[in-house]
Amino acid sequence: MRVRNLAGFAALVVIALYGGSGCRKHAEAAKADPLLAAYDSEPDWTDSTKMIPLGYQQAQGKRVFYQYCVWCHADATPAGPSNRSNLTPVPPLLNDGATLNAESDEYMQNIITLGGSALGKSAMMPPYGRTLSAEEIRSVIAFTRAIAQPPYQPPGRPGSQYSAK
């Protein structure tokens, strides 16, 4: 008799514990594809089989880059040939991490805004400060950082090890 009561007690506790959960259907887990969670993507210039996911700002930078910058800062353009080989000094490729990773965001912002001659570089790099907004220029820099090879490491504190929950 006691055993039966204890069993009933346990059953009630279990029911109470689950009682509040309500009726919930767990849907299939969200796919872990990083490209599905990205606004846009860009193939790695050094290995076109790899895709680099881009956030909103980087994706806007990609758009601005392919409109204004690609003609001289890439070896292939939407038009086919590139103007890069026409120029001396040869402009850096946008994904050239060895050159560009060392430059700060502020320097990049300045050279795009004011042009090469204002910073003692080639006057062939025109100023874009009156054509592009500061935000658009920031987005191009964000895109540059995203596609850099070797990869760009932002300066400052290493990432927190803290995880939610």
Add this chain to the structure above:
Amino acid sequence: MPAEEMGKVTDRMRFVFAVSSLIFLAVLAISPFKDYRREWKQYKRSYLRFAQSRPDTKRLTADYNPNIDQIWLPGMNVVDRCTTCHLGITQASLADKSVPQPFRAHPPIPHNVREWGCTICHRGQGPATEVAEAHESTLAWEQPALPTHFIQASCGTCHQADLPQTPQLAKGRLVLAELNCIGCHRLQGIERPAMLGPDLSSIGTKVSREWIYKWLKEPRTIVDKDGNVTVNGVETEEEPRMPKFRLSETELRALTAYLSVQKAKLLVPYKISPAVVVAWSKNPELISQGELRFRQMFCSTCHSLAVTRAGETKLIGGDIGPELTKVGSKVNPDWLISWLRDPEAYLPHTRMPKYGWSDEDLYKVTQYIATKLVDSDLLTNVPKLDPPSDEEIQTGRRLFTEKGCASCHAIEGLNPQKDFGPDLSALGGKNASDLEFGTAKIPHNLVSYIQAKLQDPVSVNPAARMPQYNWNQADLDAVTTALLSMNGAPPTSALQNLVVPRKEAAFHPTGSFAEVYERYKCYTCHKFNGYGGNLAPDLTYEGSRAQRQWLVEFLKSPQTLRPTLILRMPQLNMSDKDAATLADYLSMVIQHPAVNPAGTDARQFTPAMATLGKQLYEVKYQCQSCHTIGGTGGYVGPNLNNAGGWLTPAWIEAWLKNPQALVPDTIEPRRNFTDDEIKAMTAYLMTLRAGIKPQKTASDFGLPNSALGAGR
């Protein structure tokens, strides 16, 4: 139970009472415990601990409260509690990828997330306070959060005009329009044009029944040995505008029978002068001369040809008209001659201009097409087709409507079914339970449904009438995005006021210009006041830009101004009178309000100013990085060899002051030139003169391009 024991409290009853009290107590204790363990409360506490671990704890916790947070937009029916857990969305210091979700800052976007909430863009269930209910599809809520890859769909729900920031959405809308989806479906924001597929009223005069059979069975004609085609250098599933329908042998025979007897306009063959035929037919140069004329007239600007190099097949040329690699095996030679002489006589609404032809050119070019642009194997797999029987023709006529052919192709005397395919103008707001998944093993959500349906229509509905398309992944995702953006009418009046409508453009020229403009179909490639194609420069301000005499010469003998372009203005063989009519109208009527072409007097420029201008051009501003003068310089901007014979000084001055004011999307950066510098550089550019000579041609550079066309 005996009566004397009634009302007597036994040990057993005491025990039962004690146990039930304990249970009751336990249940009462469990509910505060469960409340404490609620998912969102755990995230709140977790955020506090997380904030403690950051140096800027004070700022991170300034707005913290332990209750549910919500963004309420009564006008838009939005109640978003997402910020209950997503506590750091506006904290700039939490932008880094190392910050764990759900606390990371929202990346910068043009809308303030505190003002707009989350679900307008991300969808999902705003009032939910549990992770799964908010993000996923549940029994009570069938619109899960949208994968970020498709999020531009949400931009498109309000922004019905295209935005530069949402290229995937714009591409999807374009593909939907180009593939003529509007023929069968209702789509939000896409209007039905005057012509979708070609009018087939006289198709029987153009092609044979065998060719129609082959085309209906397999509308792709150009593939390399691996079945691949490269378009503009990129491998693609070449997507003909005509999709593949799943037709049985009987259906194929019936449809071809019906189509092959469509001869509403009888073909009156044009006789090429016998003198020309006699002079050329035995000439060994005939075919190569024909090919030369074909190239010189720049047919390739609109039509592509397949070229196989090193085992790789590429289509070279534009895609405004059909690709022509095997057209000689397709069309009736008499039809071809009539068509070239007057395209509109056969096909109203065609975009093909009416060229001026001499009999000699006509003979050479049609002989070239009939000899070189052929494939003797094209019809090998077509069975022998007897003359069509009346029964086949009647069945074909019925099938033409039932299969949806009539939804895109007009035939005189035949009425298409109204609303042939489902209305998709509100597809983006549909619940999964409204969709038919059939036996398809795919996740039951809208995105998976759209993609499965597009890729293989019968996978979700065996009775689907929709034809088969071969999508590449980028187009598939773009079209999915555009379809998801179509939410029908916005949900409330407040949102309706926010909808940014598509811009209507109208350009209605009159008089003799209109007649010439219509005959040469200038609008197929050029834009005027927002109306027309975008293959070639926008001519809205052409009268302010170009000198009249240059326009006349250019129209008569077009030369590309950009060395990298291979899609060039066709040689239309225009008469002097037509060229003068166009040039007069362009230079007098089509002007920028602020740039009077006669507003700057070139006589003020002195040689000293020009010398200073040359120095500024070459040394201070190094314009040669993008522009070519005399064979040196860059390929990005137009060459300036003939700037003085081409541009008006008023335009050069206005351009140097602010190029974007004249052509908003031009890539030439706006500089900070002084007025004196502008005068000097204008003086220099006006000294540059050259007769119009052929520039480097397209094929010297390889691939077609239209990307640079817009700004010239």
